[in-house]
Amino acid sequence: MEFKNPQEELERFRSRLAFAGGFVLFCFSLLFIRFVWLQVVQHDYYQTRAEDNRISLVPIVPNRGLIVDRKGEVLARNYSAYTLEITPSRAGNLDKTIDGLAEVIEIEAKDRRRFKKLMDESKSFETLPIRTRLSDAEVAKFIAHRYRFPGVEIKARLFRQYPGGAFASHILGYIGRITDADLGEIEKVEQDANYRGTEHFGKTGLEQHYEFELHGISGHEQVEVDAGGRAVRTLSRSAPVAGNQLTLTVDAELQRIAELAFGDRKGSLVAIEPSTGGILAMVSVPNYDPNLFVDGIDTQSWRELNESPQKPMVNRALNGAYPPGSTFKPFMALAALELGKRRPEQAIADPGFFNFGGHHFRDDKKGGHGMVDMYKSIVHSCDTYYYVLANDMGIDNIAAFMGQLGLGSRTGIDIKGESKGVLPSQQWKKERFKKPEQQKWYAGETISIGIGQGYNAYTPIQLAQATATIANNGIMFRPHLVKYVTDTRSGEKRPIEPEPLRDLKLKPENIEVIRNAMIGVNKEGTGARAFAKAEYVAAGKTGTAQVFSYKGAEHKTESMAAHLRDHALYIAFAPADKPTIALAVLVENGGFGAQAAAPIARQVLDYYLLGKKPKAPAPADEDAVEGDAQ
């Protein structure tokens, strides 16, 4: 056994102490090297990281541009209001939270449904409104109870408001929350940074088409934030630039009168300034209230709007394709003149039908109109004249001319999603049908094309554009709703230049024939009752488009189900010698054009040309004698 040697033991202990001391110095040196690495070598990198931590760029959403009519009446504006918002990811049990909130602030079933729909459409870290437009009292009430509701907050937000409610809704469109598809659009034009704080996006109408004009330029605020993301103080701020203002070609008062003229009927009216293509009024009724969409619409209201047989969400002016009926006849007559197929005085004897291959194409008037020249064919809307004419011209000649007038192709109006309609031709039929026996065009099919029936289907705006083109002596303009855009920053007004699409090079004498005949319509023909005692000369043409085809038998409109009744149409321009307005009216299931559509046109023209305001919606003239038929 080795006993202790105190001296030796002490020496060994001290050497161990020395080793420990060395180890301590070594370890501290390691730490020091680490500190030099972090604080000297990598300092810039960590400095940047610390700044990134500290400073957050908060976008400030700009005020959306206003939309005003040609006289400055505001159609779309913004207002600021408090909303109660929930961040689902921070709120815990949502149903419980909402139930709790409902004890403090009134929350309707509608609000819950809307919130649920928003939830399905967004990510859980987004804040979503459960209630909008809180009163000051409600705000105070919530703040007193705020501690009970984590993830729920009051926010002041700008809302889009359409003061006219449903008025002109198909022109204005609406905005809604940004979707992934919208983000794609935004990326395409490299506006991502500008939309960082934006929550809404134009979905339809002008709001959609002019989204990037209306949006404006986002400002931003450099704020110092703490680890919890709360803003501690503002470091710098750049103000947002409000969106540009749209001034429309639309005359709001005219639009209002036109909408009211329909009463509770369905239909559309498009009025165009022939010399510019500027749209004076564009009606599609029934309307819908775009305000419903701004805070997010609830599922039930959405379904009601979409599934309503009235189809309020369909913009009939651009997306309703209707057979033009007899309003097609002036165009047919003009085509015949231009192609040299008819001279104005050339007359046919109308026995009341046209026999083609053993089939009788009937005229509306039993026994026929007698001798019918071009003037009479339009004024009294003689079908037989056009059966024969169509047969003489052939489908492709008709299609070529009508195509020049813009029928069957998009007009290029500044609203997205316009329909093309159907301009029938041999080519069209080949493309439309799959089976070879269906693809062939039969000569007999051309006959009813002549009176605006058959495969013919055009949108009201196409009819209005074609009418305006004749009114403007063959020079066609692109229809547009916006007159000029006012740049918020410079105050500069950028006019939307009238854009002549093409010059049809129509012979003035031919136009004169058609103009005269259309004046005759309102003087002594099918439009005479509607335009009795008019203080101006209007050129027009009535039309009735068959919805339901009867074989052989006569049909009486009164005994038919409403949705099977004929569509009433009317086209016009006035004053006839120097037109300032051209229009097309369509009343769905309205019956005869003279009965339902022409009185609406009369009210619109009376206001536009004379400033006369109607006292009641245009009455349906039940006694009107309809000369035109199928």
Place this chain on the structure above:
Amino acid sequence: MNPGFGLSTLRSWWQKLVAPLDGPLMTITALLVLLAFGVMTSASPERINPQLLNMAVALAVMRVVAQVPPQRLMHLAVPIYLLGILLLIAVALFGDVSKGARRWLNLGFMRIQPSELMKIAMPLLLAWFFQKREAMPRMRDYAIAAIMLLLPVGLIARQPDLGTAILVLAAGFYVIFFAGLSWKIMIGMAVAAIAAAPLAWNLLHDYQRHRILTLIDPEKDPLGKGFHIIQSTIAIGSGGFFGKGWRSGTQAQLEFIPERHTDFIFAVFSEEFGLLGNLVLLVLYALLIGRGLMIAANAATLFSRLLAGAVTMIFFTYAFVNMGMVSGILPVVGVPLPLVSYGGTALVTLFLGIGILMSIHGNRMLVQK
């Protein structure tokens, strides 16, 4: 009545009060404490008052212990150790669970953390053990020491409290090391430890593994496990050479640094005082440790030497592990920055250690060879 009398009475009281205290140790400690309150004012001013209270208690403990001769401390070694083991077993059986770990024992009137006691009890016991061997310690003695060490370490690691387990293990190991365990065996054990590392990996809790993985690549989980380390390294790095200035650290003031008044207070200090501040801190700790080792070198008995050496090295372990983890070169284990972090328990333990050093110094060898 006589102001001269009062003053001299006061002076004699003061002299009595400070007599057992070591001047250099007291000075270094005072500087560290001063620095601690400076950082605390920046990191968490509302904790100044409670920490002052903790400080008062800790200083009192130090003063009392400084007066207790080492011989009497030696008598306490075995009872304290046994008490500690019993309490640790009690914790394992009846302890309160908080944050997934069973560390606290509720005595009804207070909650105690027995593992803290072991930080001092462990070196005390082992120093006593080696003092009692009359012969040169042999393999068998080291083995017994190892068992006495590993028993509490195992119990603490199971709670689980890796930080404390490491500190207790280190404290015990220092005694064994200073007692003269041969280098051959230590190197052999180190090799064996490396070989056993994969096995140990399997024994670790998930959260402990995460901490080690997070150390290797904190950016992998920047908002979760890596958040602490990322934010503290950003704080340190952005501090630069001179620091951002007292109470001007954005990482600290905007609360990006987690636990900035306790385990991560070094990040606050480093952000605001920079590399220069870090150097000052390292020098102060080095001086403290140097003074402790000096006291150990001159201690009168083997017991005193071993205890002084181990207690001194505990300070080093605290400081190195804490600064290492906050600056991202060691895994995150719950070890405070000695004398600076907020918290009463660690403060009392550390001042108890300083008291022990002072007591040993007061009873040093009077004749230098």
